[in-house]
Amino acid sequence: MKPIKTAILSFGLSGKAFHAPFIDLHKGFELTGIWERTKSESVHFYPGTTIYRSLEEILADDSIELVVVNTPTATHFDYTKKVLEAGKHAVVEKAFTTTTAEAIELKKIAEEKNSVLSVFQNRRWDSDFKTVKKIIDEDWLGEIMEVEIHFDRYKEELSPKPHKEIPAPGAGILNDLSPHLIDQALVLFGMPEAVFADLRMTRPGSKVDDYFEILFYYPMLRVRLKSGYQVREPFPAYVVHGRKGSFLKSRADVQETMLVANHKPNLTDWGTEPESEQGLLHTEKDGEVIRRKVPTLQGNYYDYYDGIYESIRNNKPVQVSAEDGIRVMRIIDTCFESSRQRRALPIG
Structure with a gap:
């Protein structure tokens, strides 16, 4: 197994918690280097890696095959374009870009360079979402009629990171959290016919949504996605109603909490939720009414990087493709316009 030499463009929360641990765990990758502009924090976690002081140093290193673009959203297009034009593969954090047009251009460059380009939609591998998808795929609820997906928090203070709070391309909660929920909805149900969006500023002093x-809007189905910072008592993260029954599930994936606490992932019991967070299934099967808790599937972001390895080394289809990223950006662009016009808009 020839490891894929990989560089990460930032060692903040994203690099430290969501990327480096799984690249380091997977035998098919070698964490070659990390871009730290002034600090040298990564050396304490990964002493064998090189600290780069500029993107140009990384692009000039011919041994590096894969670059993780996990910098602020406004930089994604420019940095990813340079990475692809240097002949390297790219994993890009969400939001993929700041516009659909940028996303389409990156896909075109990747195809011209025969490079793997993927968006880091890690929440597909959350334990809670995997369980919801299994319930739907196994047809426990019949035809799905109504779905709500929430990503709520209670946090009034503004982020100390300027790129999150100053009005500019890529700022705001629609760019930050909606890609998770939009991607999950698209995985489950495909592209809708139309979209309505209501964006607000609710925290004191907030200047961004x-x-x-x-x-x-689907022919029969409606899917509602919600997120905000004024939710002290959260709603179930997943509420799914079908013609035969319902499934309710909390957002209880433990991976982010464990990673932020510097726990190293593994391939055995990683991503295992407590039994107390099991979802509630209330449905009917073969004439019998069923109301019971459902064991939660194990989550593991390792599977995302396992897919990247298979795509680069074995030419397998990319699990989260550039086209997936384009679809999410089309929805986000439409949401901004829908909120401005205060009406539902078709997805062209």
Whole structure:
């Protein structure tokens, strides 16, 4: 197994918690270097890696095959374009870009360079979402009629990171959290016919959107996506109603909490939720009414990077493709316009 030499463009929360641990765990990768502009924090966690002081140093290193673009959203297009034009593969944090047009251009460059380009939609591998998907795929609820997906928090203070709070391309909760929920909805149900979005600023002093409610229109189904910072008592993260029954599930994936606490992932019991967070299934099967808790599947972001390895080394289809990223950006662009016009808009 020839390891894929990999560089990460930032060692903040994203690099430290979501990327480096799984690249380091996977035998098919070698964490070659990390871009730290002034600090040298990564050396304490990964002493064998090189600290780069500029993107140009990374691009000039011919041994590096894969670059993780996990910098602020406004930089994604420019940095990813340079990475692809240097002949390297790229994993890009969400939001993929700041516009659909940028996302389309990156896909075109990747195809011209025969490079793997993927968006880091790690929440597909959350334990809670995997369980919801299994319930739907196994047809426990019949035809799905109504779905709500929430990503709520209670936090009034503004982020100390300027790129999150100053009005600019890539700022705001729609760019920060909605890509998770939009991607999950698209995985489950595909592209909607139309979208309505309500964006608001709710925290004292906020200058960017910090609340959204998005409604996806399908022929019969409606999917509602919600996120905000004024939710002290959270709603179930997943509420799924079908013609035969319902499934309710909390957002209880433990991976982020464990990673932020510097726990190293593994391939055995990682991503295992407590039994107390099991979802509630209330449905009917073969004439019998069923109301019971459902064991939660194990989550593991390792599977995302395992897919990247298979795509680069074995030419397998990319699990989260550039086209997936384009679809999410089309929804986000439509949401901004829908909120401005205060009406539902078709997805062209």
